[in-house]
Amino acid sequence: MDRNTRIAILGGGPAGLSAAMYLEKKGYENYTVFEKNNRVGGKCYSPKYKDGRAYEMGAIMGCPTYFAVQEVMDFTGYGVDGPALVRQYKNKDGKVIDPFSTKNVLNLPHLLRMKNHVKKLCKLLQTKYVGYDINGHRGISQGRYDGYAATKEHQKVSGENPNLKDLMLPFDEFCRINGVEGVKDLWIGPYTSFGYGYFDEIPAAYVLKYLDFDTMMDFMYLRLWTWKDGTQSIWDHLNDKLKHPALLNQEVTKVERHDGKVYITAGNEAPKEFDKLIVTTPLPYFAEYADASAAEKELFSKIDYERYDSMAVEMKPENIPDTSYYIFENMQPERLGHLMVYYKRWKTDDKNQPITTYTLRNHKGQKVLDYEGTKKQVLEDLKTMSNPAENVILECENYYFPHIFTEDYQAGWYEKVEGMQGENNTFYAGEIMSFGDMEEVAEYSRDLVERFFAD
Numbered sequence: 001m002d003r004n005t006r007i008a009i010l011g012g013g014p015a016g017l018s019a020a021m022y023l024e025k026k027g028y029e030n031y032t033v034f035e036k037n038n039r040v041g042g043k044c045y046s047p048k049y050k051d052g053r054a055y056e057m058g059a060i061m062g063c064p065t066y067f068a069v070q071e072v073m074d075f076t077g078y079g080v081d082g083p084a085l086v087r088q089y090k091n092k093d094g095k096v097i098d099p100f101s102t103k104n105v106l107n108l109p110h111l112l113r114m115k116n117h118v119k120k121l122c123k124l125l126q127t128k129y130v131g132y133d134i135n136g137h138r139g140i141s142q143g144r145y146d147g148y149a150a151t152k153e154h155q156k157v158s159g160e161n162p163n164l165k166d167l168m169l170p171f172d173e174f175c176r177i178n179g180v181e182g183v184k185d186l187w188i189g190p191y192t193s194f195g196y197g198y199f200d201e202i203p204a205a206y207v208l209k210y211l212d213f214d215t216m217m218d219f220m221y222l223r224l225w226t227w228k229d230g231t232q233s234i235w236d237h238l239n240d241k242l243k244h245p246a247l248l249n250q251e252v253t254k255v256e257r258h259d260g261k262v263y264i265t266a267g268n269e270a271p272k273e274f275d276k277l278i279v280t281t282p283l284p285y286f287a288e289y290a291d292a293s294a295a296e297k298e299l300f301s302k303i304d305y306e307r308y309d310s311m312a313v314e315m316k317p318e319n320i321p322d323t324s325y326y327i328f329e330n331m332q333p334e335r336l337g338h339l340m341v342y343y344k345r346w347k348t349d350d351k352n353q354p355i356t357t358y359t360l361r362n363h364k365g366q367k368v369l370d371y372e373g374t375k376k377q378v379l380e381d382l383k384t385m386s387n388p389a390e391n392v393i394l395e396c397e398n399y400y401f402p403h404i405f406t407e408d409y410q411a412g413w414y415e416k417v418e419g420m421q422g423e424n425n426t427f428y429a430g431e432i433m434s435f436g437d438m439e440e441v442a443e444y445s446r447d448l449v450e451r452f453f454a455d
């Protein structure tokens with residue numbers, strides 16, 4: 001492709017900015033990133049507290065398998081420098097527990113089963129499910145894999161593997177047919193509590209592409225990355241380094257594609273002409289401002305997303321918890337709308353900091369819970385935990401982890417959307433194309449540039 005191709009990128013979050021970086025690395029410098037907010041980073045949102053320190057309202061962490069995020073940091077000269085992540089557990093009544101303790105003999109059979117199932121899953125992933133961890137979902141519905149290996153070298157790999165079709169089943173069912181139900185007790189921590197939905201509804205592909213075996217072990221052994229100035233700072237640094245930083249306060253309100261060109265209207269400006277378009281903004285809303293085709297409308301209407309709320313609260317110093325807490329009992333659909341995790345970012349003896357809470361409000365087949373009612377419930381739950389809040393200083397109602405369900409996955413949703421890449425000079429990237437975390441979206445942007453903007 002001509003290196004002077006004019007490329008419009010919608011969205012200045014991790015997907016859009018990493019697409020810009022990978023394009024730039026390939027010699028495409030005629031790109032423009034449109035961002036509706038007055039900052040970049042999207043759901044990597046790290047506002048400053050009154051003492052000047054950053055806290056997290058969106059993404060918090062990465063780990064050593066975040067190879068594309070590492071590449072972004074290498075590009076900018078930035079590194080991992082945040083506080084260590086520590087955690088403990090409570091039951092729903094606020095009692096501190098240790099679900100992984102071997103001291104209680106009654107717990108031992110359960111732990112042994114979990115350990116055996118983890119070992120078994122590890123083996124299955126290396127044998128029966130070869131190709132499961134390739135970024136994106138291309139080929140799965142046809143029993144193929146095609147993409148880049150989840151390794152530092154990200155070598156290109158492809159092959160046939162009919163077993164991969166099992167990944168389209170809800171994770172519960174995937175575990176049942178493989179006799180590894182015990183792994184759910186481990187995977188649930190970094191999965192459901194991080195707002196990615198419940199195992200009875202979410203296809204295993206999402207669970208295992210995000211929490212591939214190595215990444216899961218990093219979470220288990222707390223080999224985790226955080227950033228002193230927050231995850232937003234990764235993308236602030238990248239934006240500063242790009243030849244063309246994102247245009248801020250430029251909400252795209254119209255996309256027209258005709259005569260082989262793309263016309264973008266943003267902010268109060270006149271439409272700008274481009275040759276290609278990369279969309280990283282939420283696809284369910286694309287048709288509201290774009291001349292979406294019938295296929296785009298139909299496919300994007302199938303996307304669901306999680307209502308995952310984060311809230312920062314202040315507490316009296318005596319009520320600040322000693323550490324972050326996970327409440328496994330509240331990660332079941334019956335406890336929808338309850339507090340699942342609360343996060344203490346800075347040192348354990350530091351009594352001056354906001355605490356962030358996390359809650360889910362939806363589950364397939366259930367009515368979405370009302371926002372205000374859920375917020376009240378979370379504040380009640382903090383009291384039950386003996387960490388009552390004084391006041392709420394910030395709250396985010398997040399459009400989170402867009403995904404499709406098993407039926408649409410099996411009907412070839414990803415094959416259809418991947419088959420549309422490049423049609424009408426339009427490409428799709430961002431969370432729905434891979435998974436809702438920083439690494440997967442950055443990897444997908446790399447993959448997209450490799451596939452369609454190659455030498």
Ligand SMILES: Cc1cc2nc3c(=O)[nH]c(=O)nc-3n(C[C@H](O)[C@H](O)[C@H](O)COP(=O)(O)OP(=O)(O)OC[C@H]3O[C@@H](n4cnc5c(N)ncnc54)[C@H](O)[C@@H]3O)c2cc1C
Binds near residue numbers: 041058
């Ligand atoms: C509470 C929470 C916790 C999380 N924890 C983690 C974590 O620990 N680790 C991790 O890796 N990930 C985590 N994530 C997920 C991660 O933040 C996202 O997956 C990632 O930010 C997705 O990047 P994106 O660019 O695809 O989308 P986004 O980050 O959503 O960015 C999209 C951008 O598009 C812009 N936009 C939308 N519409 C328009 C328009 N019409 N015109 C112009 N611009 C527009 C938005 O303003 C936004 O900046 C978390 C997210 C949340 C909310």
